[in-house]
Amino acid sequence: MRISVIGCGYLGAVHASAMAELGHDVVGIDVDAAKIAQLAIGKPPFFEPGLPEVLTSxxxxxxxxxSTDIADAAGSQVHFIAVGTPQKPGGYSADLRYVDASIESLLPHLSDGDLVVGKSTVPVGTAARLAELIEAGSGAxxxxxxxxxxxxxAVQDTISPDRLVYxxxxxSRGEHATELLNEIYATALAADTPLVITDYATAELVKVAANAFLATKISFINAMAEIAEVTGADVTQLADAIGYDGRIGRRFLGAGVGFGGGCLxxxxxxxxxRAEELGRGESVAFLKEIDKINLRRRQRVVDLTVGALGASVYNAKVAVLGLSFKPHSDDVRDSPALDVAVxxxxxxxxxxxxxxxAIDNxxxxxxxxxYSQSLEDTLQxxxxxxxxxxxxEFRHLDPxxxxxLVKTKTVIDGRNALDPAAWRAAGWTYHGLGRP
Structure with a gap:
């Protein structure tokens, strides 16, 4: 099929490349000329394992x-909207200016029977509003x-997703959309990928509900770490024990410095x-506490470091291992690691x-x-x-x-990623989160 992808940031560049890898004819469009120039020579503007290979292929x-010209989207049967929805400055709401602008610029190039597909994470109710605009303006x-x-x-998750939601x-409009999407995702569907076909509001809520649940699980174990730290309990063993319960599971029960990135x-x-706008703020009021717990863990790592250095870090050399919000990424948006360093x-x-x-970002x-590219120089x-x-390379660092190399053998393990026994045996004073 002929496909356009509007927005070639992290989501859009991956989606465009993966769709083309699956055999579709794809044009990726973005207003950022520098980004498009990099992609046009097969160079992703960010680090993502596997993306250079599928992009080049x-x-x-x-x-x-x-292309930077939205007119190049004309003639495509399906148009994916993959632009950012950042947090509004000075507030919690999502900024939809890029979503709205992409639809407005795309409208003149749509034909009757075309399908616009939203990929961006948006507040519930956005799709219904945009659907009216698209249908009235183009018949799409x-x-x-x-x-x-x-x-x-991301490449693996796009080519072989764990579920699809439409x-x-x-x-008839919904039937037509389903037919086109089934054709696009034929490879995944042939592999028995679970498919949920639903209404706009449910599809919008699926993504934010999934992220809210993951954030809650991460912050729950970090709250338990706070209790463990004042009782002498070991939060890692606690997570192991409750993780054996099939209703709970062990994944995302790793206490540490908390979550970050451009999504959660x-x-x-x-x-x-959005819940407050809908008059149901009390339904998700707990998420504000989740956010507070998450931010407290960053401060806890800072406090542990200060305490380990005798109540002051002034003029002390502190080697910080890690800057991206998670491994295998160069993304430093809302990164706990970078926040701790700052x-x-x-x-x-x-x-x-x-x-x-993540040094350049x-x-x-x-x-x-x-900053230093050398681990040895960082530790020296x-x-x-x-x-x-x-x-x-940090998890498996030889103590x-x-x-x-170091002057003083003091380590603060902000991810509970190291083996305390091995580090202590090598003469280190080890400080973990929620661990005795």
């Missing part, structure tokens, strides 16, 4: 091209097809804002931070920090080591080798 096969139809990508696994209009924090905030620098520490992929946001002469992103 699709372009070499002639199934994928990029709208579907909402939320994404469930995990950064670091939010469609009632009647802003999505749960936008969800609470807070320690603000307290007067001589912070040297390293990360396999971090430097663009916080040039006041000192350090008074304390703070692990805040669980990259494999004996690291101990030969």
């Amino acid at each position: 699709a372009m070499n096969n002639g199934r994928l091209r990029f 139809s709208l579907a909402w097809n939320p994404e469930f990508l995990r950064e670091g696994f 939010g469609v209009a009632p009647g 924090p802003k999505d749960i905030r936008a969800f609470t804002a 807070q320690l620098r603000g307290l007067g520490a001589d912070v040297v931070a390293t990360d396999p992929q 971090s430097r663009a946001r916080h040039p006041q920090l000192q 002469g350090a008074d304390a080591v703070v692990l805040v992103t669980e990259w494999p 004996v080798w690291a101990g030969s």
